[in-house]
Amino acid sequence: MRLRLLVLITVALFSLPAALFGGDYQIGEGDLLDIAVWGVKDLNFQVRVRPDGKITVPGLGEVTASGSTPSQLQGYLGGRLKELVKNPIVTVTVREITNSKVYIFGSGVKAGVYDLSRRTTLLQLLCMLPEVKTADLRNAYLLREGQKMKVDLHRLFIQGDTSQDLQLESNDSLFVPLLTDRSVYVLGAVNLPKSIEYREGMKVMEAILEAGGFTKFADQNDVVVRRKEGDKPRSLEVKAKKLFKEGDLSQNIDLKAGDYILVKEAFF
Known part of the structure; x- marks a missing residue:
């Protein structure tokens, strides 16, 4: 008998939605619950949480379920049912989750509502969004209870x-906002001034070489990367001769989408 009971409990645990492990899931409106009182057939039933957050329990009437964890609801029902049953053993199982949702918005992805039917991480959610590669992830953020998460x-x-x-x-x-500018622009004393589609990890000299390299009139120590950070413009100086002759890798700065690279001409 004990072995059979252990098997039944194990099967029940593995049949639960993954989001319930850990006991921290809060029951919400629309969730479907299985409620059972050991040895009392009339108190084994299935019920859906109403929009007002309540359920109807035989012998007790209306009980607020929304906002409680399954273990909290079990404890509450166990205390109330002592009036009807001697030493009641109550179990509450969330059979269907409809309350737990994540909201996705912004012009960088298709807006929608994701149902958390199981434990899901932020990375797992991002992997489900096909447009995320063209989105501006640097300026994206997660909101929780009105606060931006770090x-x-x-x-x-x-x-x-x-x-x-x-x-x-x-x-x-x-x-998730849209990445409005996905190019890097190389201008001035290069052989092929052009816009180049930005790639993650792109560096300034890589972009200059892709634009045909310096012309014979270029001042390789007078290269400027112009970048807009928020509402403020920023200029970053690059001395290419230090990079080539002295191996100063600090001159080969990382680029960002929307950067303008200006190679100035030398004055003889």
Whole structure:
């Protein structure tokens, strides 16, 4: 008998939605619950949480379920049912989850609502969004209870820094803007002034070489990268001769989408 009971409990545990492991899931409106009182057939039933957050329990009437974890609801029902049953053993199982959702918005991805039917991390969610490669992940953010979470989506998804990953919670909102400029522009004293599609990890000398390299009139120590950060423009000086002759790799700066590279001409 004990072995059979152990097998039944094990099967029940593995049949639960993954989001319920850990006991921290909060029941919400629309969720389908299995409620059972050991040895009392009339108190074994299935019920869906109504929009007002309540369920109807035989012998007790209306009970608020929304906002409680399954274990909290079990404890509450166990206390109330002592009036009807001697030493009641109550179990509450969330059979269907409809309350737990994540909201996705912003022009960088297709807006939608994702159902958290199982434990899901931010990285897992990003992998499900086909448009994310053309989105501006540097300026994307996750909102939780109205507060921006300290997570860098660019480091997580593009650079593979999994320390930035986190577990999603019900009612999280993911904002992903569109990357409006996906090019780097090389102008001035280069052989083929052009716009180049930005690639992750692109450096200034790589872009200049792709634009045909310096002309004979170029001042290789007078290269400027102009970048817009927020509403403020920024200029970064590059001395290419130091890079070529002295091996100063600090001169080969990383580029960002939207950068303008201006190679000035030398005055003889």
